[in-house]
Amino acid sequence: MNTAPSSSSGCGSGCGCGSAAAPADAAAAGTRSGPTATINGVALHLPGQRPAEDELRERAYAELLRQRAVAQGLLPAYAGSVAPELGEPERQILEQLVDADVRSPQPQEAECQRYHQAHAAQFTVGQALHVRHILFAVTPGTNVQALAVHAEKALLELTHADSPPGRFAQLATELSNCPTSTQGGDLGWIGPDDCAPELAQALFHTQQHQARVGVLPRLVHSRFGFHIVEVLERREGTQPTYAEVRERIARLLAMQSRARALHQYMALLAGEATLEHIALDAADSPLVQ
Missing domain, CATH: 1.10.4030.10 (Porin chaperone SurA, peptide-binding domain)
Known part of the structure; x- marks a missing residue:
């Protein structure tokens, strides 16, 4: 009996990370001694x-x-x-x-x-974000600590006050392991059900980020690896009543x-x-x- 919850096949609606990179916690295929x-x-x-x-x-x-x-x-x-x-x-x-x-x-x-x-x-209901990201994928054999340092260095550059407007798209093209790298990391408009649960938690369910537009100040960790995330635009939704x-x-x-x-x-x-x-x-x- 498998009770594991289902999850999105990628980082967002415009992303193919689910097929492009192995999940960070994926077990190696086959058997071993x-x-x-x-x-x-x-x-x-x-x-x-x-x-x-x-x-x-x-x-x-x-x-x-x-x-x-x-x-x-x-x-x-x-x-x-x-x-x-x-x-x-x-x-x-x-x-x-x-x-x-x-x-x-x-x-x-x-x-x-x-x-x-x-x-x-x-x-x-109805909330959506226009998001782009840079994915540092964790795959079998990856030095996770070194990868995290690399991601943090890029995040520090992007959150610096002097970071030029086009730098995010440039770094996404150069560094991101997501297929969206060819579009500057643009995931398009996504809702909570359109992305991996870890991204949904950081973008939609964490109070300090709910009203934020811009680069998130911390890396987001997901089953795919480390993400630098920028919220470009936000559509506010409506909250149903408790009875509903x-x-x-x-x-x-x-x-x-x-x-x-x-x-x-x-x-x-x-x-x-x-x-x-x-x-x-x-x-x-x-x-x-």
């Missing part, structure tokens, strides 16, 4: 064929659930030494197991109201509550298991929701 990871003595992969860490964790969580289902008599015992592949019938049983075991509280009215007060800007977004907030908080409960549940299963050559969040006692 390493010690055999096991859960309660059951191997998660064949010897010498250790998967990338993200895939290995997915296998580990699936195996923890499979062993839980076996203990409850929902799946037959398994005598193999390597975790079996799960078919659709087995996955449905694991889904039913989780639904039966995991309980998460529903958000109360006061909680929804507090969330709205703290995140009102998140629900603004109350159901949306309730669904959001319910999803967050469910995610916390699932994380706790898997941590408890991991805490009860014997893990070798794999690190998972583990807990030995239930946590208060």
Whole structure:
């Protein structure tokens, strides 16, 4: 079961960074050698064929659930030494197991109201920014510290009072790893749903930047790397009333509550298991929701 949220395929509506550069946290493709990871003595992969860490964790969580289902008599015992592949019938049983075991509280009215007060800007409708950026992409093998210093040096130049008007477009053409470099880094008009979540947070949901036009004073870190961002123009949106977004907030908080409960549940299963050559969040006692 993959609970990772979906995300934009690039930095913005006019950007192809999703295909142009590997995400900063992307695991290397394929398998690699390493010690055999096991859960309660059951191997998660064949010897010498250790998967990338993200895939290995997915296998580990699936195996923890499979062993839980076996203990409850929902799946037959398994005598193999390597975790079996799960078919659709087995996955449905694991889904039913989780639904039966995991309980998460529903958000109360006061909680929804507090969330709205703290995140009102998140629900603004019709807001858009005309943005350009310079992307310093982080790819496998990149010296991240050196790249950050390089990006900071360019940012310092662009935020200096004497920086000429055309310098941003010039540096974007010279330095940016985004396909928009040929347009001086121009992403065009974008809204919160048109860009990577990290950029949306910095541009639309951070209070100190909400009224700002110009070069942001700090680098924006995203899954693609480091961004120097300049807001050229701004279209103010309208904020709906609490009543208009109350159901949306309730669904959001319910999803967050469910995610916390699932994380706790898997941590408890991991805490009860014997893990070798794999690190998972583990807990030995239930946590208060």
